[in-house]
Amino acid sequence: MKRTVKVALNDGKSYEGEVGSRLIDIIKTGKEAGDPVIAKQGNEIIELSKQIHYNVSLELLNTKSPIGHRTYLRSLTFLLIKAVDEIYPDARVVIEHSLSKSIYGEIHFPRELNEQDIDAVKEKMIEIVQRDMEIEKIKISKEEALKIFESYEMSDKLRLLKYIDIPYINLYRCGDLYDYFYGPMVPSTGYLKLFDLKYYKPGFILMYPHEDDIYNIKPFKDLPKLARVFKETEDWAKILDVADVGALNDAVKSEDINELILVAEGLHEKKIANIADKIYENKEKIKIVLIAGPSSSGKTTFSKRLAVQLRVLGLKPKAISLDDYFVDREFTPLDEKGNYDFERLESLDIDLFNKHLTALLAGREVELPVFNFITGKRESLGIKYKMDNRSILVIEGIHGLNETLTSSISKENKYKIYVSALTQLNIDDHNRISTTDVRLLRRIVRDNRYRGKNAEATLLSWESVRNGEEKNIFPYQEEADIMFNSTLVYEMCILKKFAQPLLKEIPADSPAYLEANRLLSFLNYFIDVKDDVVNNVIPNNSILKEFIGGSCFR
Incomplete structure (x- = not known):
């Protein structure tokens, strides 16, 4: 008699199958948009291809969940790499960064990539999806993995694995192609029907469904200013000779990290x-500098360092806090849960703010308000300010790029700056580091150090923060006159020292545990730096010090 196992799902359904059967063969779900791509057992991620040897209770996840979304995108990346390998076996695929909710990457071979190449890759991807090729997870020794990647001439993988101190490693195989990926995959290419691929000089744009619409591919919206910043970031990486985690670990190990830090900080200062x-060149017209960007981008330190540079040029920057223009608490708009929504534009007294700006630019004296967060009301404390011919206002806030905020001021009198942490560092050629993860780790460290919040609280509130960014910041980023990338190529090996112990405090029964575990796994790729580097090499005006402590601006 054959032994059976039972799979119970959180929706009340249950299935039975033979012991050792794959989960997907027991539950027999489909491979269309909306169907499950991954499963969760408590606080453990279970691939659909996993063999089941005992009774389990599971939750099935599709691409609407963040875990399912990442699984699909990771698998789609492997599909693209497999397609390129079949057409151009000697080419090198590099997954660079996100752009307009899509992925930008490049394919390197002796000649220049063209639109016909990308069309051929797309057709091959469709063909491989139709073949429904198995994506098999295999466990092999680290030595065997190194031999495989040596044969592929993948120096990025060899650098990465050099610092992973484990005897065995999980690879994924599709046909005769092996690769290493940071996270779980779908069982086969048949799950990956929904995608698009377009030529975007000098590389490609890979489009995929998003959590808010898992059945369709949204049209690609070009963001040329953001793309230029990423290109500039790539050039910085070449200057620093650090394009991936393995190269950064080499720098730490060889004690070249000190020079790397100083050069990275020097590039920021430059x-x-x-x-x-640029502001000084147009000082007769530019009277207001507006600075905006997503959470934990380092806007505060950036604005203060910019003010120092403006002072060097003979200007007199004056910081104006948007927080002081909050409407009284009783008039603050509420979110869908009935809580005060301080991130909405309507939470600010736009009329008063514009009235004050207009008066200041006209040379009149203005009494600046101060918002009392205890009473929830604006107060007049007799703080008066008047601009002269060397004065310039510096205003930092999430709505800085939204023209409605300063609608009464002519565009020629304003200079808008978008600040974000757009990392140029990737785990390897095929595994990118999300800019969101960099900001999240910064916030975890800062919230614990300065705001009395533990990592669990920060992780649980992150979705709300991200939703606010999607509504109030990202739609306006291309309105910026210039963009500043606040990431530092070395920062992850520093943030690890501070974030790792905080993430380890999160208990296994917490709803934040899975995300904490994912971040801990990610941080393990980085080797530690000495405390002396943190204390004595990183400058006190560094953007990183805004988060880890020790900033001269606090």
Whole structure:
């Protein structure tokens, strides 16, 4: 008599199958949009291809969930790499970064990539999906994995694996192609029907369904200014000779990290000085500098360093806090849960703010308000300010790029700056580091150090923060006159020292545990730096010090 196992789902359904059967063979779900791509057993992620040897209770996840979304995108990346390998076996695929909710990457071979190449790759991807090829997870020794990647001439993988201190490693195989990926995959290519691929000089744009619409591919919206910043970031990586985690670990191990830190910080200072120069060149017209960006981008430190550079040029920057223009608490709009929504534009007294700006630019004296967060009301404390011919206002806030905020001021009198942490560092050629993860780790460290919040609280509130960014910041980023990338190529090996112990405190029964575990796995790729580097090498005006402590601006 054959032994059976039972799979119970959180929707009340249950299935039986032979012991050792794959989960997908027991539950027999489909491979269309909306069907499950991954499963969760408590606080453990279960691939649909996993063999089941005992009774389990599971929750099935599709691409509407963040875990399912990442699984689909990761698998889609492997599909693209497999397609390129079949057409151009000597080509090198590099997954670079996100762009307009899509992925930008490049295919390197002796000649320049063209639109016909990308069309051929797309057709091959469709063909491989139709073949429904198995994506098999295999466990092999680290030595065997190194031999495979040596035969592929994948120096990025060899650098990465050099610092992974485990005897065995999980690879994925599709046909005769092996690769390493940071996270779970779908069982076969037949799950990956929904995608699009377009030529985007000098590389490609890979489009995929998003959590808010898992059945369709949204049209690609070009973001040329953001794309240029990423290109500039790539050039920085070449200057620093650090394009992936393995190269960064090499720098730490060889004690070249000190020089790397100083050069990275020097590049930041040069960029900030160049921005100040641009403002100074138009000082007769530019009277207001508006700075905006998503959470934990380092806007506060950036604005203060910019103010220093403006002072060097003989200007007199004056910081104006948007927080002081909040409407009284009783008039604050509410979100869908009935809580005060301080991130909505309507939470600010736009009329008063514009009235004050207009008066200041006209040379009149204005009494600046101060918002009392205890009473929830604006107060007049007799703080008066008047601009002269060297004065310039510096205003930092999430709505800075939204023209409605300063609608009464002519565009020629304003200079808008978008600040974000757009990392140029990837795990390897095929596994990118999300800019969102960089900001999240910064926020975890900062919230714990300065706001009394533990990592669990920060992780649980992150979705709300991200929703606010999608509504109030990202739609306006291309309105910026210039963009500043606040990421530092070395920062992950520093943030690890501070974030790792905080993430380890999150208990296994917490709803934040899975995300904490994912971040911990990610941080394990980085080797530790000495405390002396943190204390004595990183400058006190570094954007990173805004999060880890020790900033001269606090």
